[in-house]
Each structure stands twice: as C-alpha cells, then as structure tokens.
Amino acid sequence: MESYYLRLHWLGVLISVTLLPSTIFSSTSCNFPAIFNFGDSNSDTGGLSAAFGQAPPPNGETHFHTPAGRYSDGRLVIDFIAESLGLPYLSAYLDSVGSNFTHGANFATAGSTIRPQNTTISQSGVSPISLDVQFVQFSDFHRRSQTIRKQGGIFQLFLPEEIDFSRALYTFDIGQNDLTAGYKLNMSTEQVKAYVPDVLGQFSNIIKYVYAQGGRSFWIHNTGPVGCLAYVLDRFLVTAAQDLPLASITYVDVYSVKYSIISQAKKLGFENPFIACCGHGGKYNYNRFIKCGRKKIVNGKEILIAKSCKYPSARINWDGTHFTEAANKWIFDKIVDGSFSDPPVPLEEACHKMDH
Ligand SMILES: *[C@@H]1O[C@H](CO)[C@@H](O)[C@H](O)[C@H]1NC(C)=O
Ligand SMILES: *[C@@H]1O[C@H](CO)[C@@H](O)[C@H](O)[C@H]1NC(C)=O
Ligand SMILES: *[C@@H]1O[C@H](CO)[C@@H](O)[C@H](O)[C@H]1NC(C)=O
Numbered sequence: 001m002e003s004y005y006l007r008l009h010w011l012g013v014l015i016s017v018t019l020l021p022s023t024i025f026s027s028t029s030c031n032f033p034a035i036f037n038f039g040d041s042n043s044d045t046g047g048l049s050a051a052f053g054q055a056p057p058p059n060g061e062t063h064f065h066t067p068a069g070r071y072s073d074g075r076l077v078i079d080f081i082a083e084s085l086g087l088p089y090l091s092a093y094l095d096s097v098g099s100n101f102t103h104g105a106n107f108a109t110a111g112s113t114i115r116p117q118n119t120t121i122s123q124s125g126v127s128p129i130s131l132d133v134q135f136v137q138f139s140d141f142h143r144r145s146q147t148i149r150k151q152g153g154i155f156q157l158f159l160p161e162e163i164d165f166s167r168a169l170y171t172f173d174i175g176q177n178d179l180t181a182g183y184k185l186n187m188s189t190e191q192v193k194a195y196v197p198d199v200l201g202q203f204s205n206i207i208k209y210v211y212a213q214g215g216r217s218f219w220i221h222n223t224g225p226v227g228c229l230a231y232v233l234d235r236f237l238v239t240a241a242q243d244l245p246l247a248s249i250t251y252v253d254v255y256s257v258k259y260s261i262i263s264q265a266k267k268l269g270f271e272n273p274f275i276a277c278c279g280h281g282g283k284y285n286y287n288r289f290i291k292c293g294r295k296k297i298v299n300g301k302e303i304l305i306a307k308s309c310k311y312p313s314a315r316i317n318w319d320g321t322h323f324t325e326a327a328n329k330w331i332f333d334k335i336v337d338g339s340f341s342d343p344p345v346p347l348e349e350a351c352h353k354m355d356h
Contacts, residue, residue: 030217030351032085032169034104034160035078038134038206039173040127041071041110041322042221043078046092048109048127055110056293058278058308062325069095071110073277073312074325077221077254078106078171080332085169085348093137094129101159104168105141107134113177114203115195119185126181131174135206142213166214169350172207173221173254175199204240211244217351218247221254248353253340257331258323261316268330270316277315277324280306284320292319 037043046069049055060067063074069092070076079089082103090106091099111127112134119126129137145159160168178199182192207218241249265273278292279285287306294306309315316327323331338346343354 028352029348030167030169032087032167032217032348032351033164034102034168035082035085035087035090035171036104036138036165036168036210036215037078037090037106037108037171037173038131038138039078039108039171040112040177042108042173042176043076043106043171044071044092044108044110044112045069045076045078045090045106046095047106047129048111050092050095050097051109051129052121056295057304059293059319061308062312071322072318072325072328073308075328076325077328077332077335078108078173080329080336081171081219081347084332084336093141099158101141101145102157104160105138107137108173109134111177112174113181114175114199114206115178117181119181124181124184126177131203131206135209138210139213166216167351168215169217169219170210170215171219171221172203175203176223179223207240207247207249208244211247216247218249219252219347219350220249221252223255246353248345248351250338250345250350251342252335253342254331254335257334257340260334261327261330265316269314270326271314273316275315276317276320277309277312278306278319285309286320288320 037045041048049067049069054067055069055071057067058073059071060069061073064070070079075083082089087103088100090104091101092109093099093101093105093107094109107129109127109129111121111125112129112131113126114131116128116130116132117124117126121127142165146162148155149159149161178195179192182195207220210218241247261268261270262273265271274284276285276292280287280290280294290306292306292308293304295302296305297303312318312324313326315324318324318327334340336347338344338349345352345354
C-alpha cells in the first residue's frame with residue numbers, strides 16, 4: 001500500500017516536469033460508464049417493487065416525492081454513488097416501465113440473500129431473487145442487450161455498449177439477510193456460524209462469474225451491524241482477489257460506518273437512532289404487523305396509520321429496518337474517499353488495481 005502511493009507520488013513529480021498537472025490528476029479517475037449493482041434492500045431501486053408491489057407511500061417522500069421503489073424516505077447509498085460518478089440513478093432490471101439501462105442496471109431486490117432459501121417470501125419475507133438469480137439476470141441482460149442493440153434504432157438509446165461491461169463498476173451490498181434468515185428459522189448462533197463459509201463461497205463464485213463476463217472493477221460493501229459476516233468477509237476477499245489477476249476489488253467497511261452513525265447519533269445531531277421515523281406505536285415506533293405505509297379503512301375511507309415523522313432529516317432509522325436518506329448521505333460521504341476501503345481507494349478510482 002505504502003509503496004504504491006510512494007510510487008504514484010514520485011511518478012507525479014517526474015511527470016509534472018513535462019506535463020500539465022491536470023493531465024496526471026484526470027488520469028486517475030476511472031470515468032465508469034456504467035454501474036451494475038447486486039444486493040438487497042440497502043441498494044434496491046425498484047426490483048422488489050416491480051415484482052411484488054410498490055413500496056407504499058410515504059417511502060420516497062423526501063427526494064422523489066412519490067414512492068420510488070426504495071425502502072427509505074429518499075435516496076440510498078447506491079443513488080449517491082451514481083450521482084457522484086455523474087451517472088443517472090440505476091433502473092431496476094425487473095422494472096419494465098420507464099427504465100433506461102444505458103448506464104447500467106440494478107439487480108438488487110429488498111430481502112435478497114446470497115444463498116437461495118427454501119422458504120417463500122410470504123413465509124419468511126426473504127426475496128426469491130437471491131444472488132445466484134441476480135447473476136442469471138445479469139448474464140441474460142449482458143447477452144440480450146447486445147443482440148437487441150445490434151438491431152439499432154431506439155434500442156441504442158436504452159442499452160449499454162458491450163465495452164461498458166468491462167469498464168463498468170460492479171457494486172455489491174448483500175449478505176445481511178443470510179444471517180437473519182437462519183435466526184428466523186430459530187437456528188442457534190452456532191448453527192448460523194456453521195453456514196457462513198457456504199455463504200461466502202457462493203458469494204465468491206458470483207464474483208468469479210462476473211469476472212468471467214468481463215467485469216474488472218468491484219466495489220463490495222460488507223453487511224450492516226448484524227452478526228459476524230462483516231468480520232469474516234474481508235479476510236476472505238483477500239483470498240478471492242488472488243484468483244482474479246485483473247480485478248480491482250475494493251472492500252468497503254460500511255459496517256463500521258453504520259455502527260458509528262448509530263453509536264454517535266446524538267453527537268452528530270440525529271435523534272434516537274432506534275426509534276423509527278415511519279411506523280406505528282410502541283417504544284420504537286415499530287410494530288411488525290403495522291409497518292411503514294400501512295393503511296386502514298375507517299368509515300369507508302382509507303387512512304394511513306403508519307406514517308412518517310415530521311423531520312425525517314433528523315432521523316437515522318426510517319422504518320425500523322432501513323436507513324433514512326439523511327443517514328444514507330452521511331454513510332456515503334464517509335466511504336466515498338476510500339477512508340473505509342481496503343485498499344484505501346476512492347470510489348472514482350476503484351478501477352485501479354492495488355494490493356490489499
Ligand atoms: C435448501 O435445501 C437444499 C436441499 O436440501 C440444501 O442443499 C440447501 O442448503 C438449503 N438451503 C438453505 C439456505 O438452507
Ligand atoms: C437513456 O439515458 C441516456 C443517458 O442519460 C440518454 O442519453 C438516452 O437518451 C435515454 N434514453 C431514452 C430513450 O430517453
Ligand atoms: C420459532 O420459535 C417460535 C417461538 O418458539 C415459534 O413461534 C416459531 O413458529 C418458530 N419458527 C420456526 C420457523 O420454526
């Protein structure tokens with residue numbers, strides 16, 4: 001690590017003698033033409049909504065002023081990532097209405113796991129679009145987008161070019177639901193721990209499959225503050241990286257960032273991080289039977305009973321499970337410059353290969 005910066009620095013000094021400094025700096029930005037995202041609700045921009053029904057209002061109220069397929073009052077970390085790279089927000093691959101995939105696609109759905117589960121969404125809340133399915137969809141998208149694009153005309157305005165698949169940024173934020181799925185089946189912590197290697201193995205296979213399709217730049221978030229997966233993922237990724245000689249793999253410790261926003265909420269000017277902004281009753285304004293957006297018919301009229309708080313921007317916890325836009329923005333600002341990355345590369349430079 002140290003030596004890389006040193007080399008870069010020296011190279012900078014040498015080149016600046018003959019070239020304009022701007023040439024040097026601009027060459028470090030990757031100019032990603034597209035983002036392909038895989039994940040769960042942390043980065044779902046409309047997948048689950050398209051397949052199983054729209055996330056209801058007041059989701060989306062802050063930024064989009066209407067439900068926008070996200071489980072938040074506004075933008076997610078993936079939206080801030082797209083914005084900062086100068087790209088449009090990602091359309092969900094499953095969304096057939098108004099989508100534009102010129103600059104990438106989003107395969108994430110809320111409730112997704114890495115391992116396919118043996119329960120239905122109505123039994124456990126786990127999405128059937130697990131990471132293996134997301135990869136199949138990506139693969140299909142890759143192949144068919146090129147066949148369709150060759151037909152010319154209007155399709156060229158909706159689909160990415162072939163070269164963009166190797167120049168794109170591949171982002172991953174998934175794994176949290178693999179742990180909760182076990183606990184929901186009343187497994188002990190020992191039993192959950194016992195399947196973590198399988199979860200990681202399946203995750204690493206997907207990275208390898210994407211690599212085999214030309215993917216080179218990987219930006220991988222560990223899980224939020226749930227269990228031990230975050231802890232093991234980084235050690236594991238270092239080994240995975242050795243199998244993929246041309247890949248730039250950046251591992252981002254969002255776990256620590258999420259932990260710090262929760263533990264330092266007050267100091268940062270946020271209200272109690274455990275109380276949901278949107279919900280209904282109880283100590284935490286959370287009732288699992290009356291979740292954010294729940295309506296009730298009273299005297300023949302529909303009224304919202306699990307509604308939003310007055311100032312979502314002062315909250316961290318949106319609906320008992322997900323983060324508010326304000327929290328997502330705070331998290332994004334912490335990770336964008338590489339401070340929580342291994343190797344410590346900023347987002348816009350994540351195509352450069354460095355040693356872990
Ligand atoms: C689902 O069932 C199959 C077949 O029994 C098993 O191999 C797999 O590990 C199970 N998946 C999970 C997440 O338990
Ligand atoms: C899709 O988005 C791209 C980039 O923003 C734009 O150039 C293109 O015209 C859009 N396609 C359509 C059909 O609007
Ligand atoms: C887990 O345990 C709870 C409490 O004992 C029980 O109500 C529930 O049905 C169990 N769930 C499963 C999937 O076995």
